[in-house]
Amino acid sequence: MNRQTHPIKLGGVHHAAYRCKDAKETVEWYRDVLGMEYTTAFAEDHVPSTGDYDPYMHVFLDAGNGNILAFFELPTQKGMGRDENTPAWVQHLAFRVGSEEELLAAKEHVESLGIDVLGPTHHGIFKSIYFFDPNGHRVELAADIGTDEQYAELKRVAPLMLEEWSETKKAPRHADWLHELARKDHAEV
Template structure:
């Protein structure tokens, strides 16, 4: 018998949250440019859970599948450097559209607001995407699934354990030099017993 309680199924994503420079500017981009529904939100004076005094607005945009993308407008604790454009590998958010026609229509819409939307870019025969940056330096991807999407990812899943093992062997030395063996070998630690 495992020492860990049985995992319960995770239903999906409720929200993904990011810091924003300004709520009104962020609402313009996500509501007006991308066409998400009118946001909702709350203003709180303290950080929930810590009680730290840091007034903030928490803004939520709901998508058609019920999931949200959310933002924190907390100028008191904001670091201006955080809003520099992030590299795609560091952070990006990918929204899904239904078809190539929708992707191209959205690209034209986005560009009509003066926002650059690069692409479309093909990704290994499973998705095609366009890319832009939001006002907070976050790369935004709009993507749609190509006909072989499930086949490509299914084939990758069948060999993923070996692919991971090979990748770990190939990159371990570089990672140890950069991050240290302790950081690479460490697994999440259990919290101290209360």
């Protein structure tokens, strides 16, 4: 079944929601560090979907192009933690920037705020930088640098790679050319 014949017609991501330690601090951080616009807040004492008493503040930030990032502050719940069985690099929020030049300018801006930044890291078809928000969420900024042909090839081999991974649980070699692109770029620096 493909998107045209599927009975559910998605119109994109309405919002993605995460937990935060402090709603005001989080809004200010995403505004000042990433330039997001704070658009909406909901605060309730009872959860609308369950009716449970659980006071919360739910804040929404515009990440551009209709993409909304939301956070919940939950003052009566246990302190925030993270899934200790998942490495810190796995779960992250990734945002697109327009070019490699914008990525480097973003790195300079974030570092000027005293935030440690990892990267840029070359992924073959995009380059990224990484850092953490005040809640411990990893944030990635990524600049696409691939060609239409490279993206088409990745789409072509995606089913082959998934099938091989499913059978072997070892990295399939169908896109080794990505690593070669990254090695060449690194060697030129």
